[in-house]
Amino acid sequence: MAKTSAVVFPLLQYTDDLVDELRGHVPKAFRDFEHKSIHQARVATRRLKAALDLMRFVLSDEHRKPFARVLRKLRRRLGPLRDLDVMIGHLGELKKTAAHARAVQWMEEQLKRQREVARKKSVDGAPPGRQLARLGSWWGLREEISEAREAIDTLLAESLHLQIDAFAERADRLTQNAGPDTTGTDPHAEPDATDVERQDPHQLRIAGKLLRYTLEMAAVQEHKLPPRLTRSFKKMQEELGLWHDYVVLSERAMQVSLEMLLPHHDAALQAEVLDLAKVLLRRSSRHLDNFGRVWRERGPELTECVRERFPLTRTLSAPQTDPGQDDSEVPPAPVALPSKVVQGA
Numbered sequence: 001m002a003k004t005s006a007v008v009f010p011l012l013q014y015t016d017d018l019v020d021e022l023r024g025h026v027p028k029a030f031r032d033f034e035h036k037s038i039h040q041a042r043v044a045t046r047r048l049k050a051a052l053d054l055m056r057f058v059l060s061d062e063h064r065k066p067f068a069r070v071l072r073k074l075r076r077r078l079g080p081l082r083d084l085d086v087m088i089g090h091l092g093e094l095k096k097t098a099a100h101a102r103a104v105q106w107m108e109e110q111l112k113r114q115r116e117v118a119r120k121k122s123v124d125g126a127p128p129g130r131q132l133a134r135l136g137s138w139w140g141l142r143e144e145i146s147e148a149r150e151a152i153d154t155l156l157a158e159s160l161h162l163q164i165d166a167f168a169e170r171a172d173r174l175t176q177n178a179g180p181d182t183t184g185t186d187p188h189a190e191p192d193a194t195d196v197e198r199q200d201p202h203q204l205r206i207a208g209k210l211l212r213y214t215l216e217m218a219a220v221q222e223h224k225l226p227p228r229l230t231r232s233f234k235k236m237q238e239e240l241g242l243w244h245d246y247v248v249l250s251e252r253a254m255q256v257s258l259e260m261l262l263p264h265h266d267a268a269l270q271a272e273v274l275d276l277a278k279v280l281l282r283r284s285s286r287h288l289d290n291f292g293r294v295w296r297e298r299g300p301e302l303t304e305c306v307r308e309r310f311p312l313t314r315t316l317s318a319p320q321t322d323p324g325q326d327d328s329e330v331p332p333a334p335v336a337l338p339s340k341v342v343q344g345a
Helices: 010-032 035-054 061-094 101-122 128-147 149-178 193-198 203-219 227-259 267-311 338-342
Strands: none
Touching: 010 035, 010 061, 010 101, 010 128, 010 203, 035 061, 035 149, 035 203, 061 128, 061 149, 061 227, 101 227, 149 203, 149 267, 193 267, 203 227, 227 267
16 A cells, blocks of 8 residues: 555554555455455454544544544444354354254354345445445545654553553453442342443453454554463453353344244254253353453453553543444543644644
8 A cells, every 4th residue: 555644653554554454355355255354354444443543532523534434334244244154153163062963053054044144235235346445535544643643652551541440340340240339228229320331241342352452552552561461361352252252142043043933833943942042151151251260360460561551641531432433332531632732633
């Protein structure tokens, strides 16, 4: 990709490379439905979104929002394809055992049919060429990122402090089964929605993804964590990811069997599908337990290391929400920047 600015620094090169990757993977994802390209294209959109969230206060809406919309549309089209590929892959692993063979075979057939429908739907709206053309909105945004070079390290430090604190709070609540403090309150009262969300593994997984992408950007800017902590955090991410995979597959097994009226047509197979769903839920629980074990062993050290390696220079402002963001994705909280940086945005 030809560069339009002479000022190329590590994070700008990183985002340039991600856009290049996206351009390469999109045709293969939507035309050939290559599993790897679907996955890599989706990950590239998430990493680019994380970069835009990090720098949102030094970027103009005029350039940031059009490119963010392109990423969001791609991500939403790629999501169902990736989810079905993952579910079918896990069923393929289960086929290696004799247990639940008939239910696994039946589920695999249903999901492959759903994948064919999802593939057709993914290309109906816009062909790959049109989607690639929309990535042209990158160029104006790229110039603004180039001009924000001096603010990057400050943005990283403040974002990482907010993120590691939020992640640690969620992880502690989840692994310790710590609910809200009910001292002096009605024991029969409904739990506070914020407390319930903080104990939600799904929200923890999303927060962990964003933290991972921000740590990747910090590493690109030559602010790396010790390898042992990087490996530990990767392990936490893997366990949360597998927890989610098996929960979703269990839900889909029950959903599909009801949609197909399986109890009416084959009660015995319905019973086997329900047994399979229970097996999947047990697997998901084991992976969540594995996350808890790694977090208890390495979490405090990881949290302290991030705080020490990214010292703060300013007071952080309160979190805000972008009305245009995906409902399932949590942006980093805003940061207080020097007035000269804000004026130059």
